[in-house]
Amino acid sequence: MKERLQELQQEALSKVEEAVTLADLQEIRVAYMGKKGPITEVLRGMGKLSKEERPVIGELANKVREAIADELDQKKAKLEDAELEKKLAEETIDVTLPGRPVQVGGPHLLTSIVEEIEDLFIGMGFEIREGPEVETDYYNFEALNLPKGHPARDMQDSFYITEDLLLRTHTSPVQARTMGEYNGSQPVKMICPGKVYRRDTDDATHSHQFTQVEGLYVDKDVRMSDLKGVLNRFAKQMFGEEREIRLRPSFFPFTEPSVEMDISCKVCNGNGCSVCKGTGWIEILGGGMVHPRVLEMAGYDPKVYNGFAFGMGPERIAMLKYGVDDIRHFYTNDIRFLKQYHKA
Amino acid sequence: MFVSLNWLKNYIDIGSISPEELAEKITKTGIEVEGIEYVAEKSSNVVVGLVESCEKHPNADKLNLCQVNVGDEVLQIICGAPNIAKGQKVAVAKPGAVLPGNFKIKKAKLRGVESNGMICSLQELGIEEKFVPKEVADGIFVFPEDVEVGADALQLLNLDDAILELGLTPNRSDALSMLGVAYEVAAILDVPIHLPEEAVETGKEQAADYVEVKVDAPDLNPYYGAFVIKDIKVGPSPLWMRNYLIAAGIRPINNVVDITNYVLLEYGQPLHAFDFDDFGSKEIVVRRAEQDEKIITLDNQERSLTSDHLVITNGQTATALAGVMGGANSEVSDQTTTVLLEAAYFSPVAVRTASKDHGLRSESSTRFEKGVDPDRVKRAGKRACQLLSKYANGTVLSGVVEFDQLDKSEATVEIKRSNINARLGTEINNDEIADILRKLNFTYNQNDEAFTIQVPTRRQDITIFEDMVEEVARIYGYDNLPFTLPQGASQAGGLTNLQQLKRDVKHYFESAGLMETITYSLTTKERVDLIVSPEIKEQSVTPVELSMPMSEEHSTLRLSMLPEMLDSLSYNSARKQSNLAYYEVGTVFVSQQEKITKQPNELLRAAGALTGAWLAHPWQQEKKVVDFFLVKGIVEGLFTKLNITAEYKQANIEGMHPGRTAQIFTSGTPIGFIGQVHPKLQKAYDLADTYIFDIDLDYIFSIHQNEPNFIKIPRYPSVSRDIALVVDEDVLAGDVRSTIQSVGGDLVKEVGVFDVYQGEHLQQGKKSLAFNLLYLDPERTLKDEEVEASYKAILEAVKEAHQAELRG
The missing domain is CATH 1.20.1270 (Substrate Binding Domain Of Dnak; Chain:A; Domain 2)
Structure with missing residues (x-):
């Protein structure tokens, strides 16, 4: 067994x-x-x-x-x-075949730039303000120390609707409006991005409509060195830590002293090339200490308050940062252009 | 303003600084140097030659054979210029010379005869045609007799100069003169300034015996000075003066005109020379022009005037449009022997109006418009007299006949060191401030840290403390300011709810596959109401138009972003880019007035346009073309995100497909529309089927609940029931769904459509709609009987309301 x-x-x-x-x-x-x-x-x-x-x-x-x-x-x-x-x-498949496409949308390059600027200034304690694109002559010019007949009005030929109404030529009226709203009694720390309009014939470097971001800081004891410090921080964050800035005297009716800010040329590192016309510097924005007349008209006592203001063009910044060669690209909405910059 | 450095050296010693370094310093101190021009940068080896003989070329009619003494040798040169003659002193480019454009001069044979160099015209030496004096425009340049043979011709013609091009901001009109620039550069380099000579020996006769001055409009003309210069011999001005004028961009004419222009550039004070004998009277009357008064100006144009314009008259007829242009009737000519010289202050407004009305901008008008230095008006007249005496044989009559109500007082500005430092964030000391004021040539009184400054009248731009802050800062150097951050109480920056919502909406559209566009706010008059959302059309009375548009293309403010967006689609599709999904968030401009007097309402909206393929995955045979429901899904997603309940109603909207357009409402309020563009319009834009939407963001943001309330996650099971109904084909699914929802009440949480059928299994004119109902009570488990009862009630209700039968 x-x-x-x-x-x-x-x-x-x-x-x-x-x-x-x-x-x-x-x-x-x-x-x-x-x-x-x-x-x-x-x-x-x-x-x-x-x-x-x-x-x-x-x-x-x-x-x-x-x-x-x-x-x-x-x-x-x-x-x-x-x-x-x-x-x-x-069950093996060909993994190299293309996948089913998903529609990918994205922001316009100007929106990306504007939001980047906004976020950067929000980080420095600024609020974002907006204002109307159809402005009164008072807010667009007079409240900014540009009375009727002022020669600097030539600098920004405008689209008038009536004798008193026009498409704003800069976002500066929002400064005057915000200060007016705060009624001379509290500090103002804001930037205002928006569309502006000028009587320019559209070409590679001019556009009858463009974008501007204006900044304003009004408080007691604001120093010009603060303007320099804030702009320096902006420039380094926007264009890279290795960029240097320099301020040059300039003229705007609504600031005194006035400045223009250059950043060192990225292409040649400040040594001079065709992009910076051999100077090593590229002009980025204008600004200055708020003119006492502007403060006064907005209800701020210039003996108590003072401040700084600045304005910049996102188109110009985009053109410099990304090498866009024609300002009209921003408004033609060519899909081949838009697609290059959609960082969703 | 073009600044010749050689000319500038007459007033200040700029030392050995290179033009580039100087330009950099000037730019950094406040006046932008936009360019540096070297006229004859690459030229060399051009000397003065004496034409010792000049004969016809043996083999050519139009050429001359010249023997030219260039100092160390005599060169045989063939020259084709019509004005060449024996005895002239000319500019000779010797063999080996280089002329502008890298043109090298070599020995050559012309028609069999040797030529050893070239006799040059000013153009060949690099001077722009428009600045070349007329008498030598068609030929070679001829030097005055006193130049030395063999001397460097480039130097004599000031072509070794560097010319700085200044870009002046409107406040710095003081630098519209060589003296003004000299003061600026003197401050930068800290060097003394030498002023030009103004003293002149006068004749015995009194100017007052020759002319009287009367000003009827002192507000527009607070100063008028008249000088009389006799025995004038009109001829060419000295070579150096001609050179400087050319460098500054002014064509030399004759000594009298050149001297007035030279002083204009030197002092920034425009002058005008009349021919005294042609002036027509012994009386100068300055007054406002009569309505429609006529004047023929120097350019031989007849101009019609108004009382806004100021004229110089002889008591009867106008002889000059003040500050803008002289009259043809009293122009200085070669025959002039007595000059009546005007040095005046005309008000900026008067000159700006006249120059604008007549489209005449001149070196004079630009200076008057900005306001000239009151202190230099009369001095400039004297300086011109001194030059006329020296270079035009003039005898200056004694005295100046003048009308004078001009305010020549200097502004007083007080500054304190501590205030300056507080404003700039610096630690500048008293001595440094004093030093800056000294460099600027400003007089001041100092009391410890307080400075009382007399601002020279040349600096009309400085009137208040802040202006002086800028002066101190720019001479101190903007580069030397420290970097600081604001020291005030810090506040939290951030986006407002509305700003955040706007960003959320954009991000939603982008995640849904749409690309953001930015179109122009200005459209055409025709396109503005091509497609307008009904609630906008309701509010808008008249589209807002520009009073003076630059072009028809951009003349009217948009009522919708869609027309320009369709234009963008069209642009792309013409470039073979036909699958497009665009959106834009922006404002439209709505005026409720017939004739606009108030700012229009600026309303925030979202618009979108989609055309072509949405999904193309060819190897799996998948292709989805944009249709109504795709776009509706995107819009519905937005409302879901914003927690908005929307209703859709079939609508007729101009420019839209009548059967495929819905107006959107929320709780009865219209908030936009969605649909297909009318095929006729699609054709006009050359587009395939295109679906669009336009939504009122202002309103939906206003009803948006910012903080969502927590809803408990249900712990009890839901019950799902399907119901298939047969209805007439024109019954709307949305209506049936609403009936189901209202009868189902709180128990029915969701009603979905899962099938729509029409065809052979159904009677003609009928369709089947199948719904899925989800029953749920969050507090308990539902009983079968309850669901059954609700289901029956729903069936009854849809039968009653829509004649719906349960599909067998």
Whole structure:
């Protein structure tokens, strides 16, 4: 009997060994382990055995069963793995084919620049103010120390609607409006981005509509060195830490002293090239200390309050920063242009 | 303003500084140097030659064979200039010379005869045609007799000069004169200034015996001075003067005219010379012109005047348009022997009006317009007399006949060191301030830290403390100011809710696949109401137009961003870019007045336009073209994001497809529209099917709830039921859905449309609409009977309201 069981084990294991499909294994399992299988049959004949032999043979029979079951399980796992591998191999795709496109939108380059400027000044404690694009002569000119007949009005030929209404030529009227609103009684720290309009014929460097960002800080004891410090911080964040700034005296009716700010040319690192016309410097913005007349007209006592103001053109900044060669690109909305700058 | 450095050296010693270094210093101190011009930068080897003989070329009619003595040798030169003659002193480019344009002079043979150099015209030496004196414009230049043979001709013609081009801001009109520039550069370099000679020996006769001066409009002409100079011999002015005028961009004419121009440039004071004998009387009357009074000016134009214009008259007829241009009737000519010289102060307003009205901008008018230095008016007249005496043989009559109500007082400005430092953020000491004032040539009294400054009249731009702050700062150097940050109480900067919402809306559209555009606010009169949202059309009475547009293209303020956006689509599609999804957030301008007197309302809106393919994935055979529901989905997404409930109603809007356009409402308030552009308009713009929207952001921002309230996440299961209904084909899904929603009440959380069918399995004129209903009570588990009861009630209601039958 013992021999018979060992023989069966041998026989079953070699069949498992030979099996190639899961079905084969199932067949073997049924054939050897089932109730009608040979092992059961052997066990049925145990009645004929002696008391001493019975447990020995019983134990052996269980070992044989276990051995076969183990082998069957192991083989089954192996075959299942092989089958899965085969299936996966069949499922292989060409990963180099293009994916289904998703529509990707994005902001206009000018919006990106304006928001960058906004965020930068918000970080320095400025608020964002807005104002009307159709302005009164008073806010656009007179409140900014540009009375009727002032020669500097020539500098910004305007689109008038009536004698008193015009498309604003700069965002500076928002300064006057904000100061008026604060009524001479509290500090003002704001920037105002917006569209402005001038009587220019559109060409590569002129546009009858363009964007401006104006800044104003009014408080007690504001120093010109503060203007220099704030603009320096702006320039470095906007154009890179390695850029230097310089201020030059200039003239605007609404500031005194007035400045123009240059940054060191990025192309030649200040050594002089065609971009900076050999000077090593590129003009970026204008500003100055708020003219006492402007403060006075807005209800601020120039003996108590003073401040600084500045204005810049996002188009010019974009042109310098990204090498855009024609201001009209900003308004033509050529998709091939817009797509170059959508950083979503 | 063009500044010849050689000329400037007459007043100050600029030392060995290079033109570039000087330009950099001037720019940094306040006047931008826009360019440096070297007239004969690359020229060399041009000398004065004496034409010893001049004969016809044996083989050419128009050429002359000259023997020219250039000092160390005699050169045979062939010359084609018509004005060449024996005995002339001319500019000779010797073999080996280089002329502008890198033109090298070599020995050559012309028609078989050797030529060893070239006799030059001024143009060939690099002077612009328009500045070349007329008498030598068509030929070679001839030097005055007193020049030395063999001398450097480039130097004699001042072509070794460097000319700085100053870009002057309107406040610095003091630098519209060589003296003004000299004061500026003297301050920068800290050198003394030498003023020109004004003293002149006068004749015995009195000018007052020759002429009287009467001013009828002292407000426009507070000073008028008349000088009389006899025995004038009109001829060429000295070479150096001609050179300087050319360098400054003025063409030399004759000594009298050149001297007035020279003094204009030197002092910044325009002068006018009349021919005394042609003046027509012994009386100068300055008055406002009569209405329609006529004058023929020097340029031979007849001009019609008004009482805004100031004229110089002989008591009867106008002889000059004051400060702008003289009259042809009294012009100085070659025959002039007695000159009546005018040195006057004309008010900026009078001159600006006249120069604008007549389109005449001259060196004179630009200076008067900015306001000339009151102190230099009479002095300039004297300086001109001195030059006329010296270079035009003039005898200056004694005295000046004048009318004088001119305010020549100097402004007084007080500054304190501490105030200056507080404003600039510097630590400048008293001595430094005193030193800056000395460099500027300003007189002052100092009392410890207080300075009382007498501002010279040449600096009309300085009247208040702040002006002096700038003067001190710019001489001290803007570069020397420290970098500081504001020391006031800091506040938190940030965006307002509305500003944040605007950014959110933009980001939403971008994440939905739309590209932001920025179009012009000014459109054409025709396009302005091409497609306008109904609620805007309702409010707008007249589109806002410019009173004087530059072009029809940009003449009217937009009522919608769409017309210009369609134009952008069209632009792209003409360049084979036809799949486009654009949006813009911007303002439109609505006036509720027939005739505008108030600022229009500026309304914030979002508009979009989509055309062409939305999704193209060819290898998987997928292609989705933009349609109504794609665009509606984008708009619905925006409303979901902003928590706005919107209703859509079929609408007829001009410019839109009548069957595919919906007006949008929220709680009954119109907030825009969505739909397909009318096919006729699509054709006009050469566009494929194009869907657009235009939404009122102001209103939806105003009802937007900023802080969302927390809604509990439901803990009980929901029950889903489908219902398929057969209705007449013109029944709107939205209406059926509303009925379901209203009957379903709070239990029905969502009603979705999942199928729309029309076709062979249904009766003609019928369609099937299938809805999915989601039942939910957040507080408990729903019972089957409740859902069943609600479902039945809904069926009853849709049958009643829409004759809907349950689809079998």
